[in-house]
Amino acid sequence: MAAMTESSGMDEATAAAPAVKPQAPANGKAGDGQVGRGRDAARPDKDARHSALTGRTVGQVRCENPFIVAENIDVFYGDNHAIKDVTLEIGRNQVVALIGPSGCGKSTFLRCLNRMNDSIDIARVTGTITLDGQDIYSRDLDPVVLRARVGMVFQKPNPFPKSIYDNVAYGPRIHGLAADRAELDEIVHVSLERAGLLKEVKDRLDEPGTGLSGGQQQRLCIARTIAVNPEVILMDEPCSALDPIATARIEDLIDELSANYAIVIVTHSMQQAARVSQRVAYFHLGTLVEVDETDRIFTNPQHKLTEDYVTGRIG
Amino acid sequence: MQTTTLILLLGAMTFIAFYLGRSRSLATVGGAAKLAKLHSLPGYYGYYAAIWVLLPSLALVLLWTIVEPRVIVALIIKSLPQAEQDLSAGELNLLVNNIRNLATGDVVSGDISVLLREASVRFQELTATSRQLLVTLTLGFAVFGGAYAYRRIAPGFRARNRVEQVVSAFLIAASSIAILTTIGIVLSVLFEAIRFFREVPVTEFLFGLTWSPQTAIRADQVGSSGSFGAVPLFTGTLLITAIAMFVAVPVGLMTAIYLAEYSTPRIRAITKPILEILAGIPTVVYGFFAALTVAPFVRRAGEAIGFDVASESALAAGLVMGIMIIPLVSSLSDDAINAVPRAMRDGALALGSTRSETMLRVLLPAALPGIVGGVLLAVSRAIGETMIVVMAAGLAANLTINPLEAVTTVTVQIVTLLVGDQEFDSAKTLAAFALGLVLFVVTLGLNVIGLKVVRRYREAYD
Numbered sequence: 001m002a003a004m005t006e007s008s009g010m011d012e013a014t015a016a017a018p019a020v021k022p023q024a025p026a027n028g029k030a031g032d033g034q035v036g037r038g039r040d041a042a043r044p045d046k047d048a049r050h051s052a053l054t055g056r057t058v059g060q061v062r063c064e065n066p067f068i069v070a071e072n073i074d075v076f077y078g079d080n081h082a083i084k085d086v087t088l089e090i091g092r093n094q095v096v097a098l099i100g101p102s103g104c105g106k107s108t109f110l111r112c113l114n115r116m117n118d119s120i121d122i123a124r125v126t127g128t129i130t131l132d133g134q135d136i137y138s139r140d141l142d143p144v145v146l147r148a149r150v151g152m153v154f155q156k157p158n159p160f161p162k163s164i165y166d167n168v169a170y171g172p173r174i175h176g177l178a179a180d181r182a183e184l185d186e187i188v189h190v191s192l193e194r195a196g197l198l199k200e201v202k203d204r205l206d207e208p209g210t211g212l213s214g215g216q217q218q219r220l221c222i223a224r225t226i227a228v229n230p231e232v233i234l235m236d237e238p239c240s241a242l243d244p245i246a247t248a249r250i251e252d253l254i255d256e257l258s259a260n261y262a263i264v265i266v267t268h269s270m271q272q273a274a275r276v277s278q279r280v281a282y283f284h285l286g287t288l289v290e291v292d293e294t295d296r297i298f299t300n301p302q303h304k305l306t307e308d309y310v311t312g313r314i315g
Numbered sequence: 316m317q318t319t320t321l322i323l324l325l326g327a328m329t330f331i332a333f334y335l336g337r338s339r340s341l342a343t344v345g346g347a348a349k350l351a352k353l354h355s356l357p358g359y360y361g362y363y364a365a366i367w368v369l370l371p372s373l374a375l376v377l378l379w380t381i382v383e384p385r386v387i388v389a390l391i392i393k394s395l396p397q398a399e400q401d402l403s404a405g406e407l408n409l410l411v412n413n414i415r416n417l418a419t420g421d422v423v424s425g426d427i428s429v430l431l432r433e434a435s436v437r438f439q440e441l442t443a444t445s446r447q448l449l450v451t452l453t454l455g456f457a458v459f460g461g462a463y464a465y466r467r468i469a470p471g472f473r474a475r476n477r478v479e480q481v482v483s484a485f486l487i488a489a490s491s492i493a494i495l496t497t498i499g500i501v502l503s504v505l506f507e508a509i510r511f512f513r514e515v516p517v518t519e520f521l522f523g524l525t526w527s528p529q530t531a532i533r534a535d536q537v538g539s540s541g542s543f544g545a546v547p548l549f550t551g552t553l554l555i556t557a558i559a560m561f562v563a564v565p566v567g568l569m570t571a572i573y574l575a576e577y578s579t580p581r582i583r584a585i586t587k588p589i590l591e592i593l594a595g596i597p598t599v600v601y602g603f604f605a606a607l608t609v610a611p612f613v614r615r616a617g618e619a620i621g622f623d624v625a626s627e628s629a630l631a632a633g634l635v636m637g638i639m640i641i642p643l644v645s646s647l648s649d650d651a652i653n654a655v656p657r658a659m660r661d662g663a664l665a666l667g668s669t670r671s672e673t674m675l676r677v678l679l680p681a682a683l684p685g686i687v688g689g690v691l692l693a694v695s696r697a698i699g700e701t702m703i704v705v706m707a708a709g710l711a712a713n714l715t716i717n718p719l720e721a722v723t724t725v726t727v728q729i730v731t732l733l734v735g736d737q738e739f740d741s742a743k744t745l746a747a748f749a750l751g752l753v754l755f756v757v758t759l760g761l762n763v764i765g766l767k768v769v770r771r772y773r774e775a776y777d
Contacts, residue, residue: 116665121580148667158658161681170676171666221662228666 051304053284058302059292063091063279067262068113068232073127075108075117082108086127086288088281090232095254095263097273097294100283100309106266109283110234113264114150115143131232148175151225155237157217159209159224164201167209167220168192171228187227195223196253215246222253226261233257235265239272251276270310274298282306321376321450325457329369332461336364339468355475363474366481367464372456379449387441391434399430414438504755507748514742515543520749522546526712526723528732528743543746545753547712551629551722555704556697558633558718559640563697564690566637567644571686574645575652576674594642602706605635610707613719622719627709630718636703640693647692651685651769652678684768691765695758701726725750 050058066089075083083105090096098106108117115136117123129136136146148171159167168188171177178184188205192198197219201212209220218238225233235254239247254263254276267273273280273294280297282290282305290297290306301307340360344352353360388411392400399410409424410431416423417435468474512520523544570590574583610631617624624630655678663673679686709721710731732747739745 114665116661119661119664144667144669146667147665152661152665154658154661154665156658158656158662160659160662160677170663174666174668174672174676224662224666 050302053287053289053305057087057288057291059290059296060279061087061089061288061291063089063094065091067092067094068129068131068264070109070112070129071127073109073112073125073129075105075112075126076124077120078122082286083112084286086283088288088291090262090264091279092262093258093260094279095258095265095277096279096281097277098264098266098281098283099268099270099273100289102268103285104283105286106281106283107236109288110152110236110264110266113232113234114147114152116147116152118143148228149230150232150234151228151230152234153218153221153225153236153238156241157214157221159212159217159220161208161210163206164192164209164212164220165205168223168227171224175228177227177229191223191227192220194226194257195219196249197223213246215242215249218242218246218250219253222250222257226257230261232262232264235263237266237268240268247272270298270312282309284309318376321453325369325372325453328454328457328461329365332364332368332464333361335361335461335465336468337361339364339465340470340474343468344470352470354471354473355478359474359478360468360472362478364461364464364468366478367460368457370481371460372453375453375456376449379445379452383445383449387438387445390441391438394437395434396430418442501755504748504751507745508752511742511745511749514745515749519543520545520746524714526728528728528746541742543742543749545725545750547714548723548725548728548750549753550714550716551708551712552698552724552726554629554716554718554722555633555636555708555724556694558630559636559697559700560690560694562634562637563640563644563693567641567693568648568686570641570645571648571652572674572679575649576670576678590642590645593638594646596639598639598700598702599706601635601639602702605631605703605707609635617719624719625709625721627707627721628719629708629722632704632708633718635707636697636700639700639703640697643693643696644689647689648682648686651682651689654685655681684771688765688767688769691761691768695761695765698761699726699754699758701730705730725754729754 050056068090070086070088070090073083073086074081086105086109088096088109098110100106111117112125112129113131113136117125125137131146131149134141160170162170165188168191169178169184172184172187178187189198189202192201197216200216201207201220209217212220218241222233222238239250242250251272254265257263258276265273265276277294279291280294281288282297282301282303284305290301290303292302297306298310301310307313337357337360340353340355340357341347341350344350350357391411391414392407395410399407402410413423413425413431414434415421415438417427417431418438423431520543523542524546525542525544526547527542529541570586574586578586606627610627613628613631613634614624614626617628659677659681660673663677668676704724704727708723708727710723710727711721712723712728713720715722729747729750732744732750737744
């Protein structure tokens with residue numbers, strides 16, 4: 001019952017959000033990152049916590065040693081304001097999970113990080129995103145080069161209709177990463193190995209990648225991504241089309257990969273976010289509501305909306 | 316009673332049967348309140364009754380119109396004196412025609428004899444009787460059919476299933492019309508072709524190097540014995556088709572790539588309709604464009620660089636035919652490229668592919684079966700194309716692969732063989748059917764392969 005009234009109240013707040021946005025967070029507490037990078041920004045008491053959708057982010061949007069810094073990102077699809085003033089830092093060797101109900105903008109935000117939104121004509125992105133200090137939306141940065149540095153794994157496994165070998169060799173070939181066949185073989189084998197797929201496919205590298213099972217296809221796509229040697233891997237619900245066993249393998253893989261890459265993963269599974277990530281960002285209706293360390297989000301969320309979502313009351 | 320009146324009457328009876336059937340069904344369950352007891356909705360009972368009124372009687376009318384004239388003619392002939400019955404088939408036919416014309420008030424050839432007049436009176440009598448019989452029987456069928464259906468209506472009666480059976484029978488009949496027509500065309504071509512092959516051996520037709528279909532009209536004529544080696548026609552067809560594909564495939568494919576991947580929505584919105592207009596231009600218009608504009612241009616251009624170009628060259632016809640086929644190739648290729656799942660494009664782009672790498676290494680290979688299928692369909696279109704080559708390619712059956720010379724194609728020869736007055740017992744005319752058969756077999760083969768390739772490709776992603 002409480003949740004019901006809360007969510008109806010929330011709708012009103014949403015409607016009014018653009019007007020209220022910049023001023024005065026709900027109760028004067030400065031949970032958003034503008035105030036400081038420290039962890040010590042005062043946490044509100046349980047009874048005085050944030051409950052409305054104000055457009056301000058509570059928790060810690062900053063992190064130590066940031067690798068990707070997104071500042072005040074707004075995304076419009078035509079007239080639709082899909083992402084509203086999102087600021088978020090992602091650290092090196094960190095797994096950040098983006099959670100939230102469907103249509104809340106987490107995939108859109110993810111696609112900003114490698115400029116995949118460029119291919120959508122009506123999409124417009126404002127704000128700045130820097131990768132290792134370099135503005136990725138600046139005019140002199142080629143999205144092609146950016147995407148080689150920021151790999152992406154999609155919701156549905158999408159191997160090319162080529163052989164397993166050619167799938168993995170695709171990226172190294174177009175980027176000229178291998179000088180000769182031996183080197184290419186090496187890259188392909190190492191990538192498949194790191195994606196945990198080599199054992200299963202090493203005798204049939206010539207067979208089409210589309211003939212693998214769903215979980216194997218997804219690992220093939222991960223192998224294909226890491227073959228280009230990226231610095232960041234974006235994953236858009238990588239396990240949503242997979243069974244629990246294949247999911248567990250991918251999650252283990254994410255764990256291993258986080259030693260070398262910054263990983264941003266969109267997921268609908270709270271358990272998955274809890275298992276694989278160090279930090280969690282909760283999106284709601286295009287607004288980044290709360291970002292914090294994973295433990296804190298799941299055990300002691302500061303925002304009422306976050307709590308409702310992670311406890312399963314909305315979303 | 317006129318046939319139209321009869322049909323109108325039947326229509327009215329059908330309407331009445333519908334309403335009677337519907338109200339009867341409601342009455343059997345005791346009003347609209349207890350509708351749920353009926354197996355089908357009341358309308359279905361109405362349709363059921365209407366079908367029983369209409370279909371049997373219409374079938375009878377149809378049968379009658381087919382059989383009646385034959386029966387009457389047979390009766391008339393039988394009533395003639397033995398001398399007339401012994402006439403040859405042609406003369407007897409003429410006589411019967413005269414009788415019929417006299418009876419219906421048409422112009423009669425020759426004198427009107429007593430015999431003719433008596434026969435025509437008999438003809439009129441027989442026709443009138445037949446007509447009366449038809450009306451009575453038809454209305455009887457309708458009434459009995461309706462009554463039968465009316466009596467069968469009961470709450471448990473599955474009227475909907477019966478009506479749906481009839482509907483599906485109609486749908487099957489409609490779809491088999493195209494198939495039956497195809498079979499009919501094939502058979503008619505086949506039989507005439509067999510007649511041709513009785514006069515000219517198959518081997519000479521398929522492998523002979525000289526095409527000169529003029530045959531002697533009089534026995535004492537010399538020099539026109541006819542020669543039916545179709546190889547020059549086949550090479551001419553292949554030459555023009557090859558030139559056409561040489562134009563259409565690269566241009567069409569590049570158009571498709573541009574439209575599918577590079578163009579802005581605005582350019583696409585302008586370009587696509589224009590391409591469709593190109594596809595909608597009648598081929599005869601392409602034909603005079605080829606003959607009056609392109610052929611002289613090709614000739615002048617060739618002469619300017621020192622080539623001897625025939626005024627009706629294979630090149631001119633092939634070029635224009637290629638332009639005609641561009642929309643076909645481009646729209647089928649565009650469909651094939653667009654049918655590649657967006658996930659492929661995203662996957663390639665996310666790996667840092669440029670647009671051209673995405674297109675060349677991922678989209679085109681994935682779309683290739685569809686594109687090949689489209690090209691095969693385009694080839695069969697080019698082989699069967701007639702008007703352009705009739706107007707622009709000429710009639711000379713030269714055995715050559717030089718595109719600057721005049722050649723002729725299978726379709727052109729079929730046209731020239733069958734235009735004008737024909738005698739259907741000469742090899743010259745029958746040759747057209749043999750050529751048609753070859754054309755049919757080749758294009759059918761290409762279409763089957765093309766569609767198969769396209770379908771296999773579609774299965775890969777759905």
